[in-house]
Amino acid sequence: MMEFSKYKFWFLIPILAIPIAVSDNFIVRERPSADIHIEGPKLIIDHDGGADDAMAIFMALIYEQYFNGPKVIGLTTTHGNVDETQSFYNSQRLLDIAGRPEVPIYRGSNFSLVISVPSDFYFGHDGLGDNDHEEIKPIDAQPQHAALSFIELTNKYPGEITIVALGALTNIALAIRLDSTFISRLSHMYVAAGHVYSPEYSSPEYNAEQDAESYYVIAKNAYPEKITFVPFSQVDSLNVSKEWRQDVLGAIPTKIINSLNKFERISMNASDSLQWSLLDPIAMGIVLNKSIVSDVKYSKNSIILCGDRRGINTNEFTIKEDANARLVNGVFKEEYQNLLFSIFSAELC
Template sequence: MTQKIIIDTDPGQDDAVAILLALASPELEVLGLTTVAGNVPLDLTSLNARKVCELAGRPDLPVHAGCDRPVARDLVTAEHVHGKTGLDGADLPDPQMSLADGHAVDFLIDTLRREAPGTVTLCPLGPLTNIATALNRAPDIAERIQRIVLMGGAYFQVGNITPAAEFNIYVDPEAARTVFASGVPLTVLPLDVTHKALTTRARNDAFRAAGPVGQVVAGWTGFFERFDMEKYGSAGAPLHDPCVIAWLLRPDLFHGREINVEIEVDSPLTRGMTVADWWRVTDRPANALFIGDVDADGFFALLTDRIARF
């Protein structure tokens, strides 16, 4: 039985790899993509999402453009990491497919109301603006969502855009607060786990040997890793967003615990911090499965195998 998912995304090289992983996996039925401003502005995330769909041979997949700015703040982007296009590292042709009619938030609401309750999982890979806007506009959908599996936040690893905050949560902390307080079952793939899923020369070579799509992926990861290698002195870069899809496919590769996570929105010093009660030192009820570890070799074996199927 396939799992129905909607991917909410701001491609981004690692978003693109996550989308490819999902589209290469028969266990998942991708109902559509919704785009949000994040790594780059909305016009580019919407363009990039369609490029990835066509690379995967899925021009039929609906791509709905969503929110072009956070709920209550100015947009912060990450061209310094992803390049001016968001997909620097491999040149892809402009897509022939058009954006689907209708706003991403409307697509989320309509789809969740149409599908049977508890059958659709949302997979946000960027700022949570679209998801929070949908929940605020249509509170009835919360009980219809099977689970939200998201990439964002940190605990031990702390921040990658500020000393205290991970990028996706920092960009729209008000949206993140809405999602974490929604009562929807959450799985969170934070920096603590994604920084254990590092590209290496051998892993990039394996992508490159995995066929034409794998060569594109290797181009993306080769570009993407230069920033993190210089910043952290690591052997490669964390492949953040594919961890979301990998958790759906192989949760046995990951380990975490059910904890309480609150989002800091007021402090200028710690805006966007995920205050994760990993040691359960408060009496606040758990609201998220917070993942802390991954079998990196198993993760990359899964990813390489699926990319080779295109």
């Protein structure tokens, strides 16, 4: 009988280790093959379970229903505002409120690739304002890990799926490492993370810092036709007032707006600022209606991984041919507000 050296299959170790590295809740199962084919543009929303994610998710679901927008074919969960377990629960809660329990949920990673950053609980410990709420009917997670769902769904629908990344970027980086052709099969990916460095924005942006190595993996594999970064620094100056958020948008008499008002209960009182600025709804607004974008630049975009500047983004603005990504450099305030109001009042018409 042939004798096998203990070193003979060393090259399999990284492959065998993938399920452990991906997530503590990851179990490999075979998915049923009788899925229904979905026509038209599609969205997958990768999120970290906060009130800002909730607004973005509701925007996409409403836009699909009332504006013939892209079909939301999945929510994928990651860590950030809350841990992945809470993000999964919040996904169920949001779909219950929206009356969309059929939307698949794919559970993702609860840990960064290298260094996990603790949450600041900006939106409360549950990410949704720490409010009492009625029990919801549970929605089972899909059998695939989020990273594997990206690969499988883009193989099934090449060129038809847009991913909107709203939290730590771990799931997406894992998909890239598992399948280097994954990005090429996307329609596009919008990454709501990072800053353009300046004296005012000289510290790491929250989503980018949550998993700096994953941000690096995405930037390393990015190209402008497929990847657009939406840096918080470039849209933070919209100066939408808290008064408008509370008295205009917040006064729309719907179940979803009432829920969002409760979800932002803690964050609205977290600072003395009179401005209301959430990155995730802006990013989703850009995805749904690109006319709200006032300026786009091309950049050699990356992130610093070492030293006291870890998590700081680097950008070398250049021509498209030399860039690795598009970068949203501004958004029209009035157009953005009008978009929000039209979306969240749609069911009243």
